[in-house]
Amino acid sequence: MTTPSQSPVPARTPAPARVPVLDVRNLRVEYGGDGRAVVGADDVSFTIGAGEVFGLAGESGCGKSTVANALMRLLKPPARITAGTVTFKGCDVLAMDPRELRAFRWREIAMVFQSAMNSLNPVLTIGEQIGDIFTTHERMRKRQARARSGELLELVGIDPARLKSYPHQLSGGMRQRVVIAMAVALKPALLIMDEPTTALDVVVQQEIMAQIGDLQRELGFSVLFITHDMSLMVELSHRMGVMYGGRLVELAPAKELFADPLHPYTQALMNAFPPLTGPRVHLTGLADLPRTGTSCGFHAHCPDDRSDCSMNIPDLREVAAGRFVARTSGGAR
Amino acid sequence: MTDRATTTTRTPLMSVRGLTKDFRTGGLFSRDRHRALNAVDLDIPHGRIVALVGESGSGKSTLARCLARLEQPTSGQLLLDGRDVLRTQRRGASRAYRGTVQMVFQDPFGSLNPVHRVEHFLRRALLVHGRPAGEDELRELIATVGLSEDMLQSYPHELSGGQRQRVAIARALAVDPRLVLADEPTSMLDVSVRIGILNLMRRLRDEHGISMLYITHDLASARYVADTTQVLFAGELVEGGDSLALMDRPAHPYTRLLLSAVPDPERESGYDPVERAALRAAVLTPESCPYEDEGTCSRTEPVRHVIGEDEGQPHWVRCHLYAPATPTARRVLTAATPEAENA
Ligand SMILES: Nc1ncnc2c1ncn2[C@@H]1O[C@H](COP(=O)(O)OP(=O)(O)OP(=O)(O)O)[C@@H](O)[C@H]1O
Ligand SMILES: Nc1ncnc2c1ncn2[C@@H]1O[C@H](COP(=O)(O)OP(=O)(O)OP(=O)(O)O)[C@@H](O)[C@H]1O
Ligand code: SF4
Ligand code: SF4
Ligand SMILES: [Mg+2]
Ligand SMILES: [Mg+2]
Numbered sequence: 001m002t003t004p005s006q007s008p009v010p011a012r013t014p015a016p017a018r019v020p021v022l023d024v025r026n027l028r029v030e031y032g033g034d035g036r037a038v039v040g041a042d043d044v045s046f047t048i049g050a051g052e053v054f055g056l057a058g059e060s061g062c063g064k065s066t067v068a069n070a071l072m073r074l075l076k077p078p079a080r081i082t083a084g085t086v087t088f089k090g091c092d093v094l095a096m097d098p099r100e101l102r103a104f105r106w107r108e109i110a111m112v113f114q115s116a117m118n119s120l121n122p123v124l125t126i127g128e129q130i131g132d133i134f135t136t137h138e139r140m141r142k143r144q145a146r147a148r149s150g151e152l153l154e155l156v157g158i159d160p161a162r163l164k165s166y167p168h169q170l171s172g173g174m175r176q177r178v179v180i181a182m183a184v185a186l187k188p189a190l191l192i193m194d195e196p197t198t199a200l201d202v203v204v205q206q207e208i209m210a211q212i213g214d215l216q217r218e219l220g221f222s223v224l225f226i227t228h229d230m231s232l233m234v235e236l237s238h239r240m241g242v243m244y245g246g247r248l249v250e251l252a253p254a255k256e257l258f259a260d261p262l263h264p265y266t267q268a269l270m271n272a273f274p275p276l277t278g279p280r281v282h283l284t285g286l287a288d289l290p291r292t293g294t295s296c297g298f299h300a301h302c303p304d305d306r307s308d309c310s311m312n313i314p315d316l317r318e319v320a321a322g323r324f325v326a327r328t329s330g331g332a333r
Numbered sequence: 334m335t336d337r338a339t340t341t342t343r344t345p346l347m348s349v350r351g352l353t354k355d356f357r358t359g360g361l362f363s364r365d366r367h368r369a370l371n372a373v374d375l376d377i378p379h380g381r382i383v384a385l386v387g388e389s390g391s392g393k394s395t396l397a398r399c400l401a402r403l404e405q406p407t408s409g410q411l412l413l414d415g416r417d418v419l420r421t422q423r424r425g426a427s428r429a430y431r432g433t434v435q436m437v438f439q440d441p442f443g444s445l446n447p448v449h450r451v452e453h454f455l456r457r458a459l460l461v462h463g464r465p466a467g468e469d470e471l472r473e474l475i476a477t478v479g480l481s482e483d484m485l486q487s488y489p490h491e492l493s494g495g496q497r498q499r500v501a502i503a504r505a506l507a508v509d510p511r512l513v514l515a516d517e518p519t520s521m522l523d524v525s526v527r528i529g530i531l532n533l534m535r536r537l538r539d540e541h542g543i544s545m546l547y548i549t550h551d552l553a554s555a556r557y558v559a560d561t562t563q564v565l566f567a568g569e570l571v572e573g574g575d576s577l578a579l580m581d582r583p584a585h586p587y588t589r590l591l592l593s594a595v596p597d598p599e600r601e602s603g604y605d606p607v608e609r610a611a612l613r614a615a616v617l618t619p620e621s622c623p624y625e626d627e628g629t630c631s632r633t634e635p636v637r638h639v640i641g642e643d644e645g646q647p648h649w650v651r652c653h654l655y656a657p658a659t660p661t662a663r664r665v666l667t668a669a670t671p672e673a674e675n676a
């Protein structure tokens with residue numbers, strides 16, 4: 001029998017220090033101009049502490065990837081950051097010039113993209129692709145790069161002999177692990193993972209998440225974890241934010257948010273996942289109400305008295321220590 | 334609504350017996366074979382939803398494709414109303430069979446031709462099976478899947494993923510099938526619309542008495558919609574029973590592995606890694622299965638043992654641990670479940 005190499009998921013590690021590694025304030029991203037702009041992210045603010053796993057949840061199109069790409073300065077036209085600040089270890093990320101950006105990306109913040117496992121170059125071996133990172137960024141010799149690449153593969157539980165394999169010779173789960181290994185190659189302080197396991201089946205997903213937990217403890221980086229799977233997110237994150245229509249509607253420690261969701265949208269989102277225990281209940285999931293100029297789209301789930309909140313999603317307000325909800329002062333629970 | 338109590342005593346709508354499917358691996362003249370399904374026995378009763386769960390590559394789609402007769406099984410029987418269609422319709426499915434058994438696929442985007450309106454897909458499906466295709470029929474069909482009438486005039490690209498999957502389901506329903514094979518119908522959809530599709534499946538069962546085979550690797554959704562759940566591992570069914578009972582008391586190491594992988598915020602700490610590694614090992618290498626210590630497993634194939642009954646459904650498992658005869662098994666079982674000691 002093999003000895004277990006996995007340890008429990010990172011959510012149970014002691015709460016990390018509250019020194020923010022990343023500080024995002026009032027971030028606004030617009031797609032397109034000429035008055036007909038689509039707002040991808042609107043007034044988004046959050047911090048991520050050293051060694052902290054911060055989750056960002058919400059349905060498709062709510063702006064999760066937009067936020068992630070903005071932090072990495074990877075947005076391309078027609079996308080524009082029109083307001084807000086992004087501060088990383090005290091540096092103003094939005095003010096960096098191209099040279100500074102090159103030194104910052106991958107070294108300080110690395111990202112595993114949505115469906116990244118299909119992004120490996122099909123005509124290069126795994127070894128060549130990982131080795132490239134070390135030869136270009138660290139100016140390593142080929143042989144040394146190969147040795148480091150092997151170590152890196154071992155770190156994510158893949159036999160270093162696989163350095164000679166081409167991507168198509170690996171399973172989807174293995175390819176995803178390779179991509180994660182490449183992202184942590186330069187020991188970044190923050191790892192962004194955009195839906196890292198959505199395309200994989202449950203067993204492989206669990207194994208990969210456990211591995212990320214191990215890596216995170218070993219290397220000590222912070223994580224911005226993006227998914228629409230609330231169960232997975234609550235299990236893995238220390239704190240989390242829920243986005244809807246480009247705005248954060250709730251921000252809280254993951255356990256508290258799960259136990260007692262305050263915003264109607266968070267409640268509806270959690271209602272979209274059937275439970276594994278207890279009696280069979282009927283779930284309604286998310287209402288199909290569109291967001292319009294006069295309603296934030298969640299009327300069906302709202303408290304009776306919403307006299308002053310129905311025009312748009314209000315700003316976040318702190319309602320208890322560390323708990324923020326998009327609710328106006330009048331909107332009692 | 335179907336009378337649940339009597340359905341079990343009737344001949345099942347569809348029964349699969351000893352279904353085996355080999356694929357050729359390698360070149361056209363290669364003699365190498367990969368066994369994707371091995372001796373699968375499965376019943377789909379009238380007006381019930383049966384979930385088929387298992388990890389990627391376990392053979393779920395292959396089984397569905399065999400049932401839809403898109404794939405020719407290597408051996409075994411496919412009994413519709415007790416009659417073996419593989420013998421009576423050797424060359425392929427009859428029109429009547431295709432009208433009885435319909436398949437819904439994972440990808441709602443690929444399965445609808447973008448140049449046609451929704452109306453076209455539904456009308457064609459009705460006509461192909463010789464059914465009237467007037468305005469009334471179309472309206473009824475679109476309402477059944479919870480879409481509004483004006484969507485008949487929409488093109489696929491104007492619909493959301495969930496709406497498109499509803500159109501695909503409406504198209505399957507056009508031929509008035511008795512069995513719908515749904516291969517991961519929600520896995521490519523956004524969370525915001527998944528529950529809606531699952532609720533639609535429940536409604537089709539309850540109000541129209543349609544039977545379904547629901548293929549998924551999302552165990553929580555299987556528990557939500559399916560009356561019974563069958564677990565497929567490497568081409569073989571290893572456990573089956575009432576969905577709630579099976580997930581409350583999983584017996585086979587593989588079922589437990591699958592369940593332990595489901596993220597569960599209620600769990601106090603991450604699933605015990607030692608236990609997980611043991612389950613993994615049990616499943617991958619029977620010689621080292623930590624749940625037995627006499628080496629019986631590697632020598633003989635386990636057979637089905639019924640270990641309980643819930644809602645009229647037998648809960649069965651194929652694992653030597655549950656063969657009442659072996660002393661090892663009894664010891665392991667009593668150690669694993671505290672209640673069993675009092676029994
Ligand atoms: N290049 C673009 N041009 C115009 N609008 C865009 C562009 N990219 C994204 N958007 C819009 O911005 C909003 C947010 O998109 P984003 O990709 O951030 O969502 P997401 O939360 O990552 O969704 P998913 O879960 O589907 O990945 C959406 O309404 C989308 O239509
Ligand atoms: N046409 C084929 N030729 C050769 N092998 C095949 C063919 N179709 C399937 N297989 C093999 O049969 C096995 C079962 O595949 P199947 O698609 O049924 O799995 P699945 O359970 O549906 O997986 P997933 O969850 O990834 O859809 C796999 O090992 C697959 O590689
Ligand atoms: S902002 Fe007002 S209308 Fe929107 S969800 Fe909250 S209470 Fe409801
Ligand atoms: S039959 Fe034997 S090897 Fe297979 S799961 Fe049961 S105890 Fe383990
Ligand atoms: Mg995205
Ligand atoms: Mg499949």
